[in-house]
Amino acid sequence: MSLIEIADYRLAFDGFEGRVQVLDGIDLAIEAGEAVGIVGETGCGKSVLARSMLRLNPAPPARIVSGQIRYDGADILAMPPDRLRDLRGGTIGMVFQDPVTYLNPVFTIGRQMAEVLRAHEPDLSRAQRRARSIELLDAVRLPDPAGLLDRYPHELSGGMRQRVLIAEALAGNPRVLIADEPTTALDVTIQRQILALIADLVERLGLTLVLISHDLGVIGAVCRRIVVMYAGTVVEDAPAESLFRAPQHPYTRGLLAAMPDLGRPDHMPEGIAGSIPDLRSPPKGCRFHPRCPLATAICSERKPVLDGGPHAVACHAVAAAA
Template sequence: MTEVTETSPIARRYALAFSNRSVEEALFVSSPVLSIRGLTTEFVTPAGVVKAVSDVSWDLHPGETLGVVGESGSGKSVTAMSILRLIQSPPGRIVAGEILFEGRDLLKMPAKELRQLRGSEIGMIFQDPMTSLNPVLAVGQQIAEALRLHDRRMSRDKARARAIELLTMVGVPNPEGRFDQYPHEHSGGMRQRAMIAMAIANDPKVLIADEPTTALDVTIQAQVLDVLRTASERTNAATILITHDLGVIAEHADRVIVMYGGKVVEVADVFSIFSAPRHPYTLGLMSSLPRLDVDLQRLDPIPGAPPNPINLPTGCSFHPRCRVSKGRDLCRTQVPPLYDIGGGQQAACHFSEEVPAEMAVVSREMGARLGSAGA
């Protein structure tokens, strides 16, 4: 099972518990390094306008790992791409919001200024290392490029030496030899390590990892995530970890943002997300997750399918699939705002106070107590 190291979120949680400070205090003493306010990103398609992200706001604090979780189409990747303005336009466009990095709005910044931040202050790791590396350039050259783009005076030799150092740091064996090899000569795991090396090359303050292990073999996923954690700790970067894998969240995130239908539906620290979710969707994610640590009689999947992003349900977009709503009018007509629950937890549900009781019901149905042990 989970190895409890000093750096695991569990250990950090305990550390917080003994430091006589609330989680909230501990996280909010420092001002956020990245703040998203009211971000709305749309895609114009022949079938209509897709609101991939609508009115999303959250903060990223120095040193923390923020997990962003949600199913395909929930808007988590689009949020990440919007931060560095990597949304292809057309068809995409950011229609509203602010993304403040150290007080400066990335969305209003001139392109040249933004380029100076890309890859130096904010590093990014993409989902598929098979397609995210340039197939006709040597892997090492691509890392060296990241260095030389932000330090014009760096010599080729120095960039090479530093790139080899970075490859060593991310655990690539024989880094001198690997430097001159091309992506197709590397395995998926090695390529993603190289991507991580590229992203941390300039010691970024923010590291965005967009489903960094989704395209990898299960056996490699854990290794790559460990490399990512080590890398973000070494550079002391605040990390945004986007994933649909709750197991990854449990093990690596400090705080969690749950997204559904382009909106944030729940924000909480990782303990609360698993032990006391306050949004029915989060509860649904928990109850559909197979677990090894508790003996489940059965899984309780979320009924229905993800919503059509062109034509989202009225009111709360989760209401057609919700087991708490029970057909109440409020859910159908009113979009729930993010309610403050306390302890840094927020949930966008009109009836979030009913979720704990529902959780007990689900637990009975499944033959195990959710929110206990593991997580």
């Protein structure tokens, strides 16, 4: 049994403009101790999938069309509220995309840490909460953690704010850390430091990591397994080394070709022609087929299955060539 098991998971949003079919049959199993990266273009459903692991997509408008999500064997989609609360921020810590909205500008860091701790460990005394806050801020390598408790979010740099949010995600002693674009708003140097911190925490605390980014470089720096999403589907799922050495799916190949090659500054990234589909009326069959250089008739008719682990790929052309 895997620690997290997602099977044939479909989720849609019902809106004024019709139904948006965001996740279309996600299959994903994550083992304890793995560091898994989820990569894909903007709007492909990475954050919706991450929130699904904690049942955090508000329903309505979200509607689960099919499938299952299990944590340690327990069905998250059928979990009673108290167990769900233990999971959220407890067993599974989450660092949300867009750190600014998750720190309240009018409260000190100390007050916000205390509030998070109160939710997890209501019995702690004030002094214990303070000590634990300092310990957590220290764990994310923030200098002068005690002094930091009296500061406001705007007094901190972007990198420091992100560290505070990681500290908050660790407050419930999680087994799993889900980090959604934890470095996107940061400059390259700070980005590296945050990634190094995450890798270090995963190692030290024995965490299972789900790292989400649109940047394969970010994912590749930390994760040993990479899941490539396209328009709400998993198109490739492989060990990182294998994915970088021999990408299979035409979309993954395009993503890799779009990465700047530092060894060859004269090499222009190619990118992928076209743009992501409107998920109100997604393409039939393989959702990538309108942009795919290898597409044949079957691709617009039948959805390809994710096949061939440990390096799994969902592509009719790849399957036909094998």
